Amino acid sequence: xxxxxxxxxxxxxxxxxxxxxxxxxxxxxxxxxxxxxxxxxxxxxxxxxxxxxxxxxxxxxxxxxxxxxxxxxxxxxxxxxxxxxxxxxxxxxxxxxxxxxxxxxxxxxxxxxxxxxxxxxxxxxxxxxxxxxxxxxxxxxxxxxxxxxxxxxxxxxxxxxxxxxxxxxxxxxxxxxxxxxxxxxxxxxxxxxxxxxxxxxxxxxxxxxxxxxxxxxxxxxxxxxxxxxxxxxxxxxxxxxxxxxxxxxxxx
Amino acid sequence: xxxxxxxxxxxxxxxxxxxxxxxxxxxxxxxxxxxxxxxxxxxxxxxxxxxxxxxxxxxxxxxxxxxxxxxxxxxxxxxxxxxxxxxxxxxxxxxxxxxxxxxxxxxxxxxxxxxxxxxxxxxxxxxxxxxxxxxxxxxxxxxxxxxxxxxxxxxxxxxxxxxxxxxxxxxxxxxxxxxxxxxxxxxxxxxxxxxxxxxxxxxxxxxxxxx
Numbered sequence: 001x002x003x004x005x006x007x008x009x010x011x012x013x014x015x016x017x018x019x020x021x022x023x024x025x026x027x028x029x030x031x032x033x034x035x036x037x038x039x040x041x042x043x044x045x046x047x048x049x050x051x052x053x054x055x056x057x058x059x060x061x062x063x064x065x066x067x068x069x070x071x072x073x074x075x076x077x078x079x080x081x082x083x084x085x086x087x088x089x090x091x092x093x094x095x096x097x098x099x100x101x102x103x104x105x106x107x108x109x110x111x112x113x114x115x116x117x118x119x120x121x122x123x124x125x126x127x128x129x130x131x132x133x134x135x136x137x138x139x140x141x142x143x144x145x146x147x148x149x150x151x152x153x154x155x156x157x158x159x160x161x162x163x164x165x166x167x168x169x170x171x172x173x174x175x176x177x178x179x180x181x182x183x184x185x186x187x188x189x190x191x192x193x194x195x196x197x198x199x200x201x202x203x204x205x206x207x208x209x210x211x212x213x214x215x216x217x218x219x220x221x222x223x224x225x226x227x228x229x230x231x232x233x234x235x236x237x238x239x240x241x242x243x244x245x246x247x248x249x250x251x252x
Numbered sequence: 253x254x255x256x257x258x259x260x261x262x263x264x265x266x267x268x269x270x271x272x273x274x275x276x277x278x279x280x281x282x283x284x285x286x287x288x289x290x291x292x293x294x295x296x297x298x299x300x301x302x303x304x305x306x307x308x309x310x311x312x313x314x315x316x317x318x319x320x321x322x323x324x325x326x327x328x329x330x331x332x333x334x335x336x337x338x339x340x341x342x343x344x345x346x347x348x349x350x351x352x353x354x355x356x357x358x359x360x361x362x363x364x365x366x367x368x369x370x371x372x373x374x375x376x377x378x379x380x381x382x383x384x385x386x387x388x389x390x391x392x393x394x395x396x397x398x399x400x401x402x403x404x405x406x407x408x409x410x411x412x413x414x415x416x417x418x419x420x421x422x423x424x425x426x427x428x429x430x431x432x433x434x435x436x437x438x439x440x441x442x443x444x445x446x447x448x449x450x451x452x453x454x455x456x457x458x459x460x461x462x463x
Contacts, residue, residue: 044350047353051360058419059419063419064418065417076333130328130430132412134348136319138328138330138431211414211415212415245349245353246349247356251415252414252415
């Protein structure tokens with residue numbers, strides 16, 4: 001090991017110092033530009049953070065997920081997991097969701113709730129997009145509903161708002177960064193392929209987030225809460241999926 | 253432990269291994285001569301971080317694949333739609349959470365160590381010095397991996413991302429759809445794995461022959 005010279009030692013010392021201060025600087029910048037996902041402190045958090053940050057830097061927030069034509073609609077539309085069997089959900093099902101209401105709460109100017117009929121009177125939006133399961137399968141369908149941004153415009157959003165949390169009747173609560181929640185393809189869908197959502201596809205209302213993997217498109221919606229931090233929601237990782245070892249950000 | 257003494261840019265190297273002294277002349281040395289003697293430390297480190305990252309990518313890739321071991325052609329594919337290939341593997345659920353998380357983390361490890369490898373190799377003139385001493389077959393294999401398989405596996409991986417393709421749809425339309433990208437990603441990964449297997453066997457055989 002006689003090959004190590006003083007010059008090499010000094011050089012590698014300087015390189016290490018530059019590396020450490022560079023990392024500290026990068027962390028400060030990442031925080032300022034909101035490039036850090038809520039699950040950054042999990043086992044694979046470095047990977048999740050690099051993916052989230054690079055997508056936010058490289059892809060425009062407003063870019064649209066690919067849309068398709070009616071000819072492309074798949075002959076099948078599989079699902080993962082059955083409809084909830086909780087008493088609350090079964091009770092709503094009894095009168096065909098007549099008593100169901102979607103609550104909008106948290107950092108909004110006017111906390112509100114909407115019945116299915118009230119939502120259906122808002123401007124109608126349809127999208128033919130791909131739903132991709134993280135397992136590997138996928139299908140294309142036409143979803144119909146109302147833009148989440150239209151609903152949030154009605155309730156008003158506080159300037160402190162940073163995330164939107166989606167609470168369903170099953171355990172798979174999730175959240176989106178505010179800009180993604182206001183994206184022109186983020187839909188609250190009650191219909192699929194020309195019919196009301198079936199039970200296993202998330203009746204009466206599901207989220208559609210076509211720029212991310214299927215598991216972000218939360219089914220069986222009950223409440224939507226606008227927040228400034230996710231730290232006190234569940235384990236603070238941003239979603240039930242993140243608590244189960246999946247990435248909070250699933251734009252992959 | 254192998255220590256190296258030599259003049260950078262020269263063609264004669266002496267190495268000490270297991271208490272014996274070997275002198276190598278690059279102009280006459282076979283592939284092993286170069287490999288064993290003069291890979292710069294930085295190139296060695298990044299090569300092995302890459303190897304570790306690749307190993308983790310394969311393990312996690314298999315974990316993801318087993319959730320749905322069917323491959324399709326076109327945009328979409330699911331049970332109830334015709335498969336291009338039904339791999340003779342069982343459907344195994346419950347492992348795609350850590351599988352996906354590890355896949356992306358090790359992908360990033362390979363991205364960073366790959367960049368560091370290229371920079372280190374350029375700085376130490378590794379490509380110029382080493383490459384010429386390899387056989388033609390080996391040159392073609394290495395070029396194919398670096399300029400064909402690595403870009404292809406990255407491309408088909410990114411083509412599966414709905415966010416990346418929202419900004420750059422040509423990434424996926426050019427390969428005839430998202431499920432095609434998944435199928436090609438699998439095929440290229442299999443080719444990379446075959447290369448890695450051949451690489452290990454050859455290097456092992458040559459290091460035995462050099463003893």
